[in-house]
Amino acid sequence: MYRRSAAAAVLLAAALTLTACSSGGDKADSGAEAKAKPPAASPAPDPADTPQPSADPAAKPTGPVLPDAKLTPKTGSFTAEEKKYLSGRVPEKMDPAAVLQSGQEACQRVERTAKRDKDAATGAVITGEIAGAKDAINLLCPEQKPILAAAEKGFPEGARQSPAPGAYRALTQATTCTWEAKGKDGAILASGPETPPKPGDKITATIPAGTAEFNSTGCYAWIPA
DSSP: OHHHHHHHHHHHHHHHHHHHHHHHHHHHHHHHHHHSOOOTTOSSOOGGGSOOOOSSTTOOOSSOBOOGGGOOOSSSOOOHHHHHHHTTTSBTTSOHHHHHHHHHHHHHHHHHHHHHOHHHHHHHHHHTSSTTHHHHHHHTOGGGHHHHHHHHTOEEEEEEESOOOEEEEESOOOTTOEEEEEOTTSOEEEEEOSSOOOTTOOOEEEEOTTOSEEEEEEEEEEEEO
């Protein structure tokens, strides 16, 4: 009787051990499957193999692109201007409509921002905050060309070599904006602001003739005053 009880206890312990190992193994296998790529026969596409729209709609693809003759949407049709925008911009395996949508979204951002604050829209185009705005405006939303025209006369904060002399206005109301103009010998020709600006003040800078480098920080962008 004692021998049979001992044997039963040994068998029970072995069974529990095997069950625990099997359970842990299932968890490890499921974790590995969760991280694995879909098999070749899987209907789910591998994200690494799926072309994605460029973060910058103006950026030209580095690989093969769709020829202009194949720039057709799955439904409907593109306008002549939309086709011009898409020419040379659509990767070979991508839906042209997805690329067009990127440009249309750039137009929408410019329009929404300009309705609230034209200076903010101009600054966003100058700094590239709205990626691809130039081509999008020229071909998809020409009604925003006044914003583009203003942006093309300006430049972002930072170092600017050989700037055109004249008066400029910073597209910010930040009181931390500072600037200086240097000559070819590195001497400071002008700097500002002369007095600490108050919230809401317009910050301007006069770049003297002969300025070799104009540096600014905290100013976002500049346009002619």
